C-alpha cells in the first residue's frame with residue numbers, strides 16, 4: 001500500500017502536479033482572520049515544490065492592510081535558469097525579475113503587490129507561502145544627522161524597530177554592497193520619506209543597491225524599517241549623511257569587503273555626472289590601499305564624506321595619467337569616499353596595508369595621513385612605514401603639515417642597515433620643518449594625538465635615488481639647518 005502510494009506520487013510529479021487552473025483575473029490573497037495561520041499556494045507543499053504545466057500564466061495579488069506587511073516565502077525552480085518565469089511587482093510598481101528563488105523572502109507593504117507567473121516552454125516548479133505581520137513600532141530609535149559632520153553614520157538594523165533619521169537639510173542614504181549571498185536580505189529594508197511608516201515609501205534596500213543611487217528625503221526626516229528576521233541584517237550596512245554631502249553625485253557604489261578576494265575592481269562611470277565609491281572598513285583605524293586607477297577623469301579621495309570646501313580631501317588623481325608611481329597608496333579611516341568627477345575609470349582598492357611599505361622604483365610619490373584629517377578629532381594617531389627599493393639607499397624627501405595642539409608629537413626615524421641614521425622629534429614648541437629629507441633604507445613616521453582633538457597629520461613624500469656619500473652630507477646639512485631654525 002505504501003509502495004503503491006509512493007509510485008502514485010512519483011507518477012504525479014513526473015506528469016506535472018495537480019495544479020488548479022488560473023481563474024480569470026488571477027488569485028487574490030487577503031489577510032486571514034487568524035494571522036497565525038500560514039497561507040499556501042498552490043497547496044501546503046513541504047519537500048517537493050509543485051511542477052506547473054508549460055504555458056501557464058497567472059497573477060497572484062496579495063493585499064496588505066496599512067501597518068502590516070506580507071512575508072512571502074517563494075520557491076521557484078526553473079529547468080532553464082536563464083528565463084524570467086516570475087515577476088514580483090511591489091506597491092510602487094517596481095518589478096523584480098526572478099529566474100530562481102530557493103525559498104527566498106519577498107515582502108509587500110500596504111497596499112500589497114503582485115506575483116506574476118508565466119512558465120512559457122520551461123519546466124517550472126513554483127509555490128509560496130504567505131504570512132501577514134504587523135510592524136514592530138512600539139520602540140523607535142532616533143538619530144540626528146549633522147551637516148557639519150564629515151563622518152557618515154554607518155547604520156545597521158540592530159533590531160526590527162523603526163529608526164528615524166533627522167538631518168539638518170535632508171537625509172541621504174546609500175547602500176554598501178554586502179557579499180552576494182546576503183543581497184536578497186535587502187528586500188526587507190524599507191525606507192519612508194518622512195518621520196513615520198505612514199509616509200510614502202522610497203523603496204527597498206535591494207532596489208537602492210541595484211539602482212546605484214541614493215534615497216533622499218523630501219524633508220528633514222527619513223524612517224527605516226526592517227522586516228522579517230533580525231539576523232538577516234547582521235552584516236548589512238548603509239551610510240546615512242546629510243544631503244549637503246551627497247547632492248550632485250549621480251551614482252553611488254559601496255564596498256565593504258573584508259578580504260582581498262571579495263573586492264572586485266569597480267567601474268566609476270561619470271559620463272552623466274560625478275560617480276562615487278564609498279568604502280567602509282570595520283575597525284576604527286582601518287586601511288584601504290588604492291592599487292590602480294585606469295581610464296579618464298579626476299578622482300578625488302575624501303576621508304569620510306565629500307565636502308564642498310575639500311578640507312578632508314587627501315588626494316586627487318588624473319586617471320588618464322600614468323599613476324603607477326603613486327600606487328599603492330594607503331588611505332586610513334572607517335569610511336572613505338572616492339569621487340570621479342567626469343570620465344570613466346576603473347579603480348582597484350584592497351582592504352589592507354600589506355603593499356604600501358614596499359617601493360618598487362625610484363620616483364615613487366605618496367602620502368601618510370591621519371584617519372580623520374581635516375576634522376577635529378581625538379582619533380588622529382597614525383604610524384607609517386616606507387622602504388627604499390630593494391637593496392638600495394633612497395633619498396626620502398618629505399613635507400609635513402600637522403596640528404601640534406594639545407600635546408601632539410611627531411617622531412620620524414630613518415634607518416640604514418637596521419641602524420637609526422636620522423631621528424626627528426617634534427612637538428608644539430618644536431614644530432616640524434615644512435621640507436626635510438633623509439637618506440636610508442627605510443623611514444618610520446609616527447604622529448600621536450595628545451589630550452585635545454586635532455585636525456591631524458599629513459605628510460607627502462617623494463622617494464628618489466640616494467647614495468651613501470650624499471647621505472652623510474645631507475644629514476649634516478639637515479642638522480645644521482635644524483639648529484639654525486631653533
Ligand SMILES: *[C@@H]1O[C@H](CO)[C@@H](O)[C@H](O)[C@H]1NC(C)=O
Pocket residue numbers: 034035036037
Ligand atoms: C490561530 O491559528 C493557530 C495556528 O494554526 C492556532 O494555534 C490558534 O489556536 C488559532 N487561534 C484562533 C483564535 O483560532
Ligand SMILES: *[C@@H]1O[C@H](CO)[C@@H](O)[C@H](O)[C@H]1NC(C)=O
Pocket residue numbers: 037038044045046
Ligand atoms: C503543512 O504541512 C506540514 C507537514 O505536512 C505540517 O506540519 C503543517 O502543519 C502544514 N501547514 C498547514 C498550514 O497546513
Ligand SMILES: *[C@@H]1O[C@H](CO)[C@@H](O)[C@H](O)[C@H]1NC(C)=O
Pocket residue numbers: 079080081100
Ligand atoms: C540552475 O541553477 C542551479 C543553482 O544555481 C544549478 O544547480 C543548476 O545546475 C542550474 N541548472 C541549469 C540547467 O543550468
Ligand SMILES: *[C@@H]1O[C@H](CO)[C@@H](O)[C@H](O)[C@H]1NC(C)=O
Pocket residue numbers: 080082083
Ligand atoms: C532557455 O530560455 C531561452 C529564452 O527563453 C531560450 O532561448 C533557450 O532556448 C532556452 N534553453 C533551453 C535549454 O530551454
Ligand SMILES: *[C@@H]1O[C@H](CO)[C@@H](O)[C@H](O)[C@H]1NC(C)=O
Pocket residue numbers: 084095096097
Ligand atoms: C524583466 O524582464 C523583462 C522581460 O524579460 C524585461 O523586459 C525587463 O527589462 C526586466 N526588468 C528588469 C528590471 O530587469
Ligand SMILES: *[C@@H]1O[C@H](CO)[C@@H](O)[C@H](O)[C@H]1NC(C)=O
Pocket residue numbers: 142143144
Ligand atoms: C537630536 O537633537 C535634538 C535637538 O537638537 C535633541 O533634543 C535630541 O536629544 C537629539 N537626539 C539624539 C538621538 O541625539
Ligand SMILES: *[C@@H]1O[C@H](CO)[C@@H](O)[C@H](O)[C@H]1NC(C)=O
Pocket residue numbers: 147148149307308309310311
Ligand atoms: C568646510 O565645510 C564643513 C561643512 O561641510 C564645515 O564644517 C567646515 O567648517 C568647513 N571648513 C572650512 C575651513 O571652511
Ligand SMILES: *[C@@H]1O[C@H](CO)[C@@H](O)[C@H](O)[C@H]1NC(C)=O
Pocket residue numbers: 066196197198
Ligand atoms: C498611521 O496611520 C494610521 C491610520 O491612518 C494611524 O492610526 C497611525 O497612528 C499612524 N501612525 C503613525 C506612526 O503616524
Ligand SMILES: *[C@@H]1O[C@H](CO)[C@@H](O)[C@H](O)[C@H]1NC(C)=O
Pocket residue numbers: 267269271344345346
Ligand atoms: C566605462 O568603462 C567600462 C570598463 O572599461 C566599460 O565597460 C564601459 O562601457 C564604459 N562606459 C562608458 C559610458 O564609456
Ligand SMILES: *[C@@H]1O[C@H](CO)[C@@H](O)[C@H](O)[C@H]1NC(C)=O
Pocket residue numbers: 425426427428429430
Ligand atoms: C618639546 O620637546 C622638547 C624636547 O624634547 C622639550 O624640551 C619640550 O618641553 C617639549 N615641549 C612640550 C610643549 O612638550
